[in-house]
Amino acid sequence: MCDPMAQFCALPGRVILDTCIINLLQDQGEYIWDGVDPEGASKYGIDPDLMALRAILQVNQRAMFQFVISPLTLAEVANTQDLPERERRVRWVLDILDHWLVMLDDIEDRTSQGGTVRSRFKLSPYLQRFEQQLMQIPDFRRDPMDRLLLVQYRMANCDAFVTVDTGTIWRHREELHKLGIRVLKPKELWSILEPWARIWM
Numbered sequence: 001m002c003d004p005m006a007q008f009c010a011l012p013g014r015v016i017l018d019t020c021i022i023n024l025l026q027d028q029g030e031y032i033w034d035g036v037d038p039e040g041a042s043k044y045g046i047d048p049d050l051m052a053l054r055a056i057l058q059v060n061q062r063a064m065f066q067f068v069i070s071p072l073t074l075a076e077v078a079n080t081q082d083l084p085e086r087e088r089r090v091r092w093v094l095d096i097l098d099h100w101l102v103m104l105d106d107i108e109d110r111t112s113q114g115g116t117v118r119s120r121f122k123l124s125p126y127l128q129r130f131e132q133q134l135m136q137i138p139d140f141r142r143d144p145m146d147r148l149l150l151v152q153y154r155m156a157n158c159d160a161f162v163t164v165d166t167g168t169i170w171r172h173r174e175e176l177h178k179l180g181i182r183v184l185k186p187k188e189l190w191s192i193l194e195p196w197a198r199i200w201m
Contacts, residue, residue: 008196012182012189016068016153018163021186024053032057049164052190059193062200070152072145123151130154133179137172153181160184 030036031046032054038046060067123131131151134140140147146169153161160182163170173183184192 011193011196012065012159012184014066014068014156014158015160015162015189016070016149016156016158017073018149018161018165018169019073020165021053021162022069022073024050024164028053049186052186055190055197056186056193059197059200063193068152068156068158070149072148072152127151127154130179137175139168139172143168150176150181160189162186162189 025032028038028050031038031050035054038050131147134147134150140150150161150169161169161176162184164185166185169176170183170185176183
C-alpha cells in the first residue's frame with residue numbers, strides 16, 4: 001500500500017522550465033493567467049498541455065512550487081531573428097530570471113550547505129562527470145545548449161524538467177531518467193499534482 005504522506009513529499013517542488021514553456025507563458029498569457037480562450041480555440045480544442053499549464057499556475061498561487069529558469073534561456077531567446085520580437089522576449093526572460101535569482105538568495109539551496117545556483121555556477125567535478133555522461137547521448141554531444149540546460153537541472157537540484165518540445169530533451173526521457181533527470185510535459189506534471197490540488201485551491 002502506498003503511503004500518502006510519502007507520495008505528497010515526492011511531488012516535484014523545484015521545476016526547471018524549458019525555453020518553449022517560457023515562450024508559451026508569454027504568447028498565451030491571456031489564457032494561462034486570465035482564462036481567455038486562445039484565438040480560434042473551441043471549448044474542447046485547447047491544447048491539453050496549455051490547459052495543464054494554466055491549472056498548474058493556478059494551484060501555484062498557493063502551493064508556491066519553485067519554477068526555475070536557466071540563464072541559458074536568455075541566450076536562446078536572444079537568437080530570435082525578428083528584432084522587435086527578440087526585444088520583447090528578452091525583457092520578459094530577464095524579468096523572470098531576476099525573480100528566480102533573488103528568490104534563491106532568500107532560501108537555502110537543498111544540496112550543499114546553503115549554496116545557491118548563483119554561487120555554484122562553475123562546474124564542480126561532480127557536474128563535470130554528469131556532463132560526460134550526457135555526452136554519451138549523441139544529441140547532447142552535438143547540442144551544448146540542451147546539455148548545459150540539463151547540467152543546470154543538477155546545479156539547481158531540480159525535481160522535474162518541463163517542456164513541450166518533443167524533438168529534443170523529451171525524446172531522451174528514458175535515458176535521462178536513468179541519470180536522475182525527470183522530463184515531463186505540462187499535462188504529465190499536472191497529472192501528478194492534480195490529486196493534491198484541492199489542498200491549495
